[in-house]
Amino acid sequence: MNKTSLRPFLLKAIALVLIANNAVAQKKAPQFVITAKVAHMTDSVVYLNYGTMGSSKTDTVKAINGSFSFKGHVEEPVPGFIFTKTYKVKIELFVTNTPISIVGDVDSMYNTKVTGKGVTQEFEAFSQKLMDNRKRTIALYQKAYDLKQSGDSVAAKALQAKADSQYNWEFKARIAYPSEHPNSYVGAKELLAYTSTITLPAAIKVFDKLDPSIKNSNIGKEIAARIDLLSKVEEGKPAQEFTQTTPDGKSVTLSSYKGRYVLIEFWASWCGPCRAENPNLLKQYKLYNSKGFDILSVSLDKDKEPWLKAVEHDALPWTQVSDLKGWNNEVAVLYGIRAVPASFLVDPSGKIVATGLRGETLNQKLESLFGKTN
Structure with a gap:
């Protein structure tokens, strides 16, 4: 075979290899698969918003008798929020390229269970602690109200103080999480939500101690950008002209x-x-x-x-x-x-x-x- 006849053969071979490699790459690309079943759900359209505050995407699917599913790919774990137009369905989660299962009931969304691996599991465990605290706090507030209505204002006041303390526990837990988990995407999410003009000095200290892998993630970069922005409008700085x-x-x-x-x-x-x-x-x-x-x-x-x-x-x-x-x-x-x-x-x-x-x-x-x- 001479060089002239060999050239088309080589080009075809290279093309086939590239196509095969592309197909293998696409096949191996990890995906998230979210399957959900929500009892007593009447909405027929469900939305999934996922990503960071600065860069997010929204997918839409149809629900049949409360069942629906989402599929896609994320470059790294990102916060997600599933909701319907009426907001009767509201589910927070972390989206990772793993199977994720959701079981809930429109009549008690507080009891929704999200099952997954890795960051999804970590976020669910943390969220469950917060939710359990909320349930106990609401029960205490209700008991304090009932005591006050019955005329026992002393006991009501004491119970009210206990409820207030439990209510404040959630805020403290959210603030503490990124410090206690410097290599956590969940901690980074909490730090991003915490960072404001009022909390800026404290937020900077926590950010400085984050693991480099989290600092270099998309959510880490967004925290850094937010710190940079807020540093320009903190006390003592010239007000930005507009x-x-x-x-x-x-x-x-x-x-x-x-x-x-x-x-x-x-x-x-x-x-x-x-x-x-x-x-x-x-x-x-x-x-x-x-x-x-x-x-x-x-x-x-x-x-x-x-x-x-x-x-x-x-x-x-x-x-x-x-x-x-x-x-x-x-x-x-x-x-x-x-x-x-x-x-x-x-x-x-x-x-x-x-x-x-x-x-x-x-x-x-x-x-x-x-x-x-x-």
């Missing part, structure tokens, strides 16, 4: 408040705690506005009508701005906002002097700056 528009289309810049103290208040019409804080904000505004205090509210609403109705109903006289992008509001992203209400107090020079002020903490801060008023 421009947004009022309901009537007027552009407002943060720098236009130079020379005055201004509270950047992140809120939304649908946020109950935000609306509950508005009367206090209004009271403080009336007390200190003439002394150099102002408020600039940034709404995380998506629709203009409920936003404006809330402003009118709560009688808020200060400037309101929004780009109506919800959680993707450009100012909210710039300041790392993932929960509302949230606030940043900026001094006349444009420096952040306090964060997370609400209720009495806000009142005391303003009193320290401007003095008591009658």
